[in-house]
Amino acid sequence: MSERGRFIVFEGIDGAGTTTQARLLARWLRRQGRRVHETAEPSTGPIGTLLRQALGGRVVGRGGARLTPETIALLFAADRADHLRNEIEPALVAGADVVCDRYDHSSLAYQGTETDVHWVAQINAPMARPDVVLFLRVDADLAGARRARRAGVADLYEVDEVQRRVAAAYETAARFRPGDRVVVIDGSLDARSVHRACRAALAAR
Numbered sequence: 001m002s003e004r005g006r007f008i009v010f011e012g013i014d015g016a017g018t019t020t021q022a023r024l025l026a027r028w029l030r031r032q033g034r035r036v037h038e039t040a041e042p043s044t045g046p047i048g049t050l051l052r053q054a055l056g057g058r059v060v061g062r063g064g065a066r067l068t069p070e071t072i073a074l075l076f077a078a079d080r081a082d083h084l085r086n087e088i089e090p091a092l093v094a095g096a097d098v099v100c101d102r103y104d105h106s107s108l109a110y111q112g113t114e115t116d117v118h119w120v121a122q123i124n125a126p127m128a129r130p131d132v133v134l135f136l137r138v139d140a141d142l143a144g145a146r147r148a149r150r151a152g153v154a155d156l157y158e159v160d161e162v163q164r165r166v167a168a169a170y171e172t173a174a175r176f177r178p179g180d181r182v183v184v185i186d187g188s189l190d191a192r193s194v195h196r197a198c199r200a201a202l203a204a205r
Contacts, residue, residue, distance in 0.1 A: 002095030005035070007088065007128070008202070009103040012136035013167050014158050015143030016187045017194060021136060022101040024195045025202075029097055037091035040101035045086065047079040055155040066156060069114035076107050077123045084128055105133060105182075108173040110157060113165045121176040133180050134198050136187030140164040 008025070010018040019040070026036045042048035042055070053059040054067050054075070061067045067075075080103070091098050104124040112120045140163045147158055157166070174182045183201040187194055 002093075005037075005092045005095050005097040006132070006202075007092060007098050007100070007130045009100045009105070009130040009133045010136065011102060011105045011109075011133055011170065011173075012138060012187055013109075013140060013143050013163050013170065015146040015163070016136040016138040017146075017191065018101050018136055020191055021134070021187075021194055021198055022099050024191070025198050026097075026099045028195070028199060029099070035094075035096040037087075037096045037098045038101075039083070039087055039098060041080065041083060041103060041106065042076070043079055043083040043087065045079065045082050047075060047082055051075050051079055055157065057156065069111055073107060073111035073115060073120050074123065076111065077127075080104060080107075080124065080127055089128065100130070103127075103130060103133070105135070105170070105173045105177065105180075108176055109166050109169040112173070113162075113169050117169070117176070129177070129180060131181065132201065133174075133182045134201055135170065135174075135182055135184050136194065137170075137184050138167075138187035140167045142188055143167075 010022045012018045022038065026038045029036045042051040050059060054072065059067070061071070088098050088100065104127055107120050107124055108117060140160065143163060144160045174180060185194060185197045185201065
């Protein structure tokens with residue numbers, strides 16, 4: 001039987017570099033001879049696809065309004081449950097390390113700024129816990145400058161004032177998951193330095 005893989009999660013506001021760092025870490029782990037499964041939330045499953053459409057304004061609520069914060073929070077929880085059952089857990093059991101760009105700390109930080117964060121924590125409480133959460137801490141203004149250089153259309157959370165609130169919420173998100181191993185990494189550094197810090201965090205396990 002294969003040894004169970006490690007569940008590694010990246011967290012941070014939009015522009016923190018989670019997607020870049022998840023890719024770099026997955027590449028490095030493969031060079032170490034590890035099997036790696038890369039994934040992200042929202043997932044590519046049916047609920048995750050609906051969520052991406054909602055975040056991009058392509059799915060709206062009654063009367064053309066954006067979906068309510070409670071609806072979005074529930075959709076994220078439903079997508080997470082589906083993601084775990086059909087993608088994350090099978091990969092871990094097969095012995096692969098799973099590197100996931102965002103998990104439930106994102107719900108606590110994002111949806112927790114719009115609705116009752118205690119309720120958000122409760123609906124996500126049954127979810128399996130990561131082995132490590134790598135939180136890339138970045139000033140909201142720096143993250144905003146990075147986002148401004150991106151191509152594409154911003155989603156409904158990629159607004160500077162929203163991101164400032166989310167950045168503050170991330171600082172307290174861990175208290176709702178006291179059993180998680182959260183490693184705070186200075187995400188303002190260059191990509192190579194951040195990557196080295198992420199590798200060091202895994203080695204210190």
